[in-house]
Amino acid sequence: MKEFVAYIQAHLWILEVFLIVLATGFVHLFVKLILKRIDRRLDKTHNLYDDALLEAGRKPLSWAVWIIGVSMAAEIVGGTGAAEIFQQVATFRDVAVIGLLVWFAIRFIRYVEEHIVLGNGEQPKIDLTTARAVGKLLRASVMITGVLLVLQAFGFSISGVLAFGGIGGIAIGFAARDLLANFFGAIMVFLDRPFSVGDWVRSPDREIEGTVEEIGWRLTLIRTFDKRPLYIPNSIFTSIVVENPSRMLNRRIYETIGIRYDDVDVMRPIVDDVKAMLKSHEAIDTKVTLMVNFVQFGPSSLDFFVYCFTKTTVWTEFHEIKQDVLLKIAEIIDNHGAEIAFPTQTLHLAAEPEALKIDTATD
Numbered sequence: 001m002k003e004f005v006a007y008i009q010a011h012l013w014i015l016e017v018f019l020i021v022l023a024t025g026f027v028h029l030f031v032k033l034i035l036k037r038i039d040r041r042l043d044k045t046h047n048l049y050d051d052a053l054l055e056a057g058r059k060p061l062s063w064a065v066w067i068i069g070v071s072m073a074a075e076i077v078g079g080t081g082a083a084e085i086f087q088q089v090a091t092f093r094d095v096a097v098i099g100l101l102v103w104f105a106i107r108f109i110r111y112v113e114e115h116i117v118l119g120n121g122e123q124p125k126i127d128l129t130t131a132r133a134v135g136k137l138l139r140a141s142v143m144i145t146g147v148l149l150v151l152q153a154f155g156f157s158i159s160g161v162l163a164f165g166g167i168g169g170i171a172i173g174f175a176a177r178d179l180l181a182n183f184f185g186a187i188m189v190f191l192d193r194p195f196s197v198g199d200w201v202r203s204p205d206r207e208i209e210g211t212v213e214e215i216g217w218r219l220t221l222i223r224t225f226d227k228r229p230l231y232i233p234n235s236i237f238t239s240i241v242v243e244n245p246s247r248m249l250n251r252r253i254y255e256t257i258g259i260r261y262d263d264v265d266v267m268r269p270i271v272d273d274v275k276a277m278l279k280s281h282e283a284i285d286t287k288v289t290l291m292v293n294f295v296q297f298g299p300s301s302l303d304f305f306v307y308c309f310t311k312t313t314v315w316t317e318f319h320e321i322k323q324d325v326l327l328k329i330a331e332i333i334d335n336h337g338a339e340i341a342f343p344t345q346t347l348h349l350a351a352e353p354e355a356l357k358i359d360t361a362t363d
Helices: 004-011 011-042 048-080 084-116 128-153 159-174 175-190 234-238 261-278 315-333 353-361
Strands: 200-203 208-215 218-221 227-235 249-260 291-297 302-310
Touching: 011 048, 011 234, 048 084, 048 200, 084 128, 159 249, 175 208, 175 218, 175 227, 175 234, 200 315, 208 227, 227 234, 249 261, 261 291, 261 315
Parallel strands: none
Antiparallel strands: 200 208, 208 218, 218 227, 249 302, 291 302
């Protein structure tokens, strides 16, 4: 009996480890049940951030329970053995907790970034480019902070690391001037916001035209209309003119139409009817400039011009509206008995001289 008791006392740590692992399993199960209950309650609310906290913390919290439980069991095992690895259990636990906190923060930022641009309940809709820029900055800050905390946990001096980083930053700055120029170019794009993801942009300075698909820290991806990807360094946008047709308020219809010189008597009523038609057209914006005027005596036509703006800026809708306007103008011209002119020439033959007529008759 004494030997049995001595054996049990010597190997009591096995029971302790078993109980700790078993308790960890129960705690993990309890945490999952609590999170499900909280999830059901949060489904009744319209707050984005409580959903983000729950979704971001679900997996890190489950891992945290097991890491703490296993580290406690490892400390008990280490107390009975002489392996040096068990002396670092506390350090590894601290590093794991830091990693879980970083993981939680990154998941939280990504969840908010993905949902805030769509609007959720009382949360306003935010520009996608701004959301991505802020999200990238926050994630980079969290990751850098996590790396510094891990170095501190392993015994490195953060002040020394920062000092080394300052000296190394100067050398890196000279070696990576283009990279830094692109980085600051991206910062200017995010701050000035000349365009956003999804905008149609073009540059008269360069052969750049297409839809913005992604704005990165070094490159901006623009998809051309023939579906070719253009990868443009961000530093270029600090030195070129960028036109953003996606932010147009209206689209312009500007056409010059000619009728025959024989129809000069109906020019005024045609112009008046075309103007009235545009003012009553539901797709034409009458709050901006609207002009229809006889403009010139052309080489083979009497020309009047139509100058107006559509309410829509959608390219496909604009062409449907323009087609409808031009067809209605053609109907108005036809209703007045006139015709649309096309380039023509009239040849006038001079009368035959009298002397030539007499000579011909004598012969």
